[in-house]
Amino acid sequence: MKGTDALGEAAIRAGCTCYFGYPITPQNEVPEYMSRRMEEVGGVFLQGESEIASINMVLGAAASGKRAMTSSSSPGISLKQEGLSFMAALELPAVIVNINRGGPGLGNIAPSQGDYYQATRGGGHGDYRMPVYAPASVQELYDITMKSFDVADLYRTPVMILGDGMMGQIVEPISLNERPEVEIPPKDYILDGAQDRPSRIVKSLILDPAEMEEHNWKLKRKYDLMAHELPQWEEFMTDDAKLTIIAYGTAARIAKGAVKRARSEGLKVGLLRPITLWPFPEEAIRSLAKKTKLFLVFEMSTGQMLDDVRLAIEGRVPCEFYGRPGGVVPIPQEIARIIERYWLQKEL
Amino acid sequence: MKAIYTRPKSLKPVSNHYCPGCGHSIIHRLVCELVDEMDMRGRIICIPPAGCAVLAYNYFDFDVCESAHGRGCAVATGFKRAQPDRIIFTYQGDGDMAAIGTAETLHAANRGEKITSIFVNNAVYGMTGGQMAPTTMIGQKTTTSPYGRRTEVEGYPLKITELIATLPGAAYVTRTSLATPAKIRETKKAIKKAFEVQMAGTGYSLVEVLSPCPTNWKVSPREAFVYLEETMEKEYPIGVMKDNTTKKDK
Numbered sequence: 001m002k003g004t005d006a007l008g009e010a011a012i013r014a015g016c017t018c019y020f021g022y023p024i025t026p027q028n029e030v031p032e033y034m035s036r037r038m039e040e041v042g043g044v045f046l047q048g049e050s051e052i053a054s055i056n057m058v059l060g061a062a063a064s065g066k067r068a069m070t071s072s073s074s075p076g077i078s079l080k081q082e083g084l085s086f087m088a089a090l091e092l093p094a095v096i097v098n099i100n101r102g103g104p105g106l107g108n109i110a111p112s113q114g115d116y117y118q119a120t121r122g123g124g125h126g127d128y129r130m131p132v133y134a135p136a137s138v139q140e141l142y143d144i145t146m147k148s149f150d151v152a153d154l155y156r157t158p159v160m161i162l163g164d165g166m167m168g169q170i171v172e173p174i175s176l177n178e179r180p181e182v183e184i185p186p187k188d189y190i191l192d193g194a195q196d197r198p199s200r201i202v203k204s205l206i207l208d209p210a211e212m213e214e215h216n217w218k219l220k221r222k223y224d225l226m227a228h229e230l231p232q233w234e235e236f237m238t239d240d241a242k243l244t245i246i247a248y249g250t251a252a253r254i255a256k257g258a259v260k261r262a263r264s265e266g267l268k269v270g271l272l273r274p275i276t277l278w279p280f281p282e283e284a285i286r287s288l289a290k291k292t293k294l295f296l297v298f299e300m301s302t303g304q305m306l307d308d309v310r311l312a313i314e315g316r317v318p319c320e321f322y323g324r325p326g327g328v329v330p331i332p333q334e335i336a337r338i339i340e341r342y343w344l345q346k347e348l
Numbered sequence: 349m350k351a352i353y354t355r356p357k358s359l360k361p362v363s364n365h366y367c368p369g370c371g372h373s374i375i376h377r378l379v380c381e382l383v384d385e386m387d388m389r390g391r392i393i394c395i396p397p398a399g400c401a402v403l404a405y406n407y408f409d410f411d412v413c414e415s416a417h418g419r420g421c422a423v424a425t426g427f428k429r430a431q432p433d434r435i436i437f438t439y440q441g442d443g444d445m446a447a448i449g450t451a452e453t454l455h456a457a458n459r460g461e462k463i464t465s466i467f468v469n470n471a472v473y474g475m476t477g478g479q480m481a482p483t484t485m486i487g488q489k490t491t492t493s494p495y496g497r498r499t500e501v502e503g504y505p506l507k508i509t510e511l512i513a514t515l516p517g518a519a520y521v522t523r524t525s526l527a528t529p530a531k532i533r534e535t536k537k538a539i540k541k542a543f544e545v546q547m548a549g550t551g552y553s554l555v556e557v558l559s560p561c562p563t564n565w566k567v568s569p570r571e572a573f574v575y576l577e578e579t580m581e582k583e584y585p586i587g588v589m590k591d592n593t594t595k596k597d598k
Contacts, residue, residue, distance in 0.1 A: 018430055044429045049455035053422040056415065056452070060395075060426020063413050068426070086416050191411040191427070193434055195390030201405040203414040 008033035010145035026165035055083030065190035071097035085124030089204035093152035102327030110327025111164035241270030257332030282312035356380035369569025371559025418449025421456035460517030478564030513589035519551030527577035
């Protein structure tokens with residue numbers, strides 16, 4: 001199954017009944033898939049007049065109690081930031097997909113990881129966070145899409161799935177796993193008309209600074225809970241690794257190939273792949289810092305996750321960086337060469 | 349003794365924050381009277397603007413969802429598509445509707461979204477302190493057009509209601525005024541009809557209400573109502589612009 005189709009199908013099977021989006025390459029297959037499937041399952045598909053309109057339609061559907069989703073790519077995700085900030089403030093659940101392309105500006109449509117900062121720091125205005133998942137296979141994209149809807153409902157938060165054109169376009173065999181059984185708390189905040197109940201307000205305007213501060217701390221407690229409960233990562237041959245690569249998404253697939261190559265040459269190299277970019281699996285990285293001699297962060301950007309890795313290891317172990325921004329996708333041999341260079345240079 | 353004038357049930361018993369002579373409190377009351385009379389409280393959801401009426405939820409005793417500045421019609425679209433049997437209306441000012449939210453407004457109307465917009469036009473940005481609006485009159489002084497609006501610099505008053513009336517998706521489009529008690533009654537009738545059009549599923553309905561803003565116009569409430577009738581209504585003629593519920597062969 002193709003990545004974008006797996007994403008769409010997982011959303012449908014997770015009970016997503018409202019999709020709003022706007023065309024932008026390289027994610028057009030998602031709205032195309034949803035336009036076809038929503039009709040079949042009696043859900044709502046609507047192409048908005050802009051990304052701004054689409055995210056606000058998602059907001060309305062989420063406040064109606066529906067599982068809602070939108071997808072876009074980098075420039076379009078910038079336009080959605082206003083809506084994301086509002087949804088974080090209003091504590092409304094939804095799933096937002098960013099098929100990251102080369103940037104800044106119009107950039108290009110090739111796979112990139114340049115939106116890491118924007119995704120993991122909230123992205124819009126104000127003091128908020130949002131869970132961000134970075135799948136690295138079509139199966140994982142499928143499973144994480146399903147999970148994202150549950151996470152969104154459990155914590156009442158927008159959730160982002162961060163992929164790139166590569167993740168969207170690759171075709172891999174997958175198993176259409178059933179929706180996991182998760183108990184979702186009753187949605188007592190939704191607006192559906194004040195029939196036999198007091199009227200409800202969904203709002204984020206809090207003019208009194210003391211009250212706003214309390215709201216900020218309330219959100220923070222929720223983010224702390226997520227930071228405790230949500231981190232997810234994969235480790236590959238890290239047990240005896242002297243050099244540990246840290247990479248996510250497409251970059252992690254490439255890095256895995258490089259690790260296998262290095263291992264075949266007898267170099268003790270491993271890979272830690274964050275699956276959640278926020279919350280960042282810093283505990284896992286910190287405990288690896290006790291055994292590995294060198295971290296090598298590889299990103300398809302000029303170095304953004306690098307900051308989080310350095311924060312996690314707190315200077316205990318050296319940390320080097322290799323990046324290919326702009327939509328360049330290196331082959332595993334290239335990363336293997338970098339590994340070899342550091343292996344010799346640092347006398348591992 | 350028989351009560352002949354009471355507070356609508358869906359209007360919360362609190363004093364409001366609007367300035368003396370402001371039209372919002374009148375329009376709020378009209379909406380709440382209609383919510384009661386048409387028994388809509390249990391199925392109506394309001395999307396107020398960013399602007400003076402952002403605090404409408406302090407007064408409306410029915411479900412209200414805030415939206416970002418200008419995004420009302422997109423949020424309303426999300427609600428209506430998710431809950432087609434509910435009555436959804438946006439309550440927007442001129443900046444919200446006709447500047448920052450022009451795209452959302454026009455496209456919702458063009459899709460024939462079965463929602464209603466109550467568009468309060470007072471020709472200024474009220475909440476932010478009286479800056480120039482898209483609907484500011486030619487020659488009108490505001491805090492950002494201190495020499496008066498000049499067409500060669502700031503362009504012309506934008507008549508978004510006339511624009512929307514040209515769209516096939518719009519079913520009922522009208523402009524009313526609060527200038528006199530009779531016109532206020534007409535405004536209530538127009539809003540009622542707009543809700544009825546929505547319930548009939550005919551398409552988008554829009555009521556533009558010309559409303560006074562004495563504070564930012566820097567005149568007394570009395571003078572503001574005179575200005576409304578004698579000046580604003582000349583630039584923005586009141587009356588029905590589109591009504592596809594009336595049969596042409598009548």
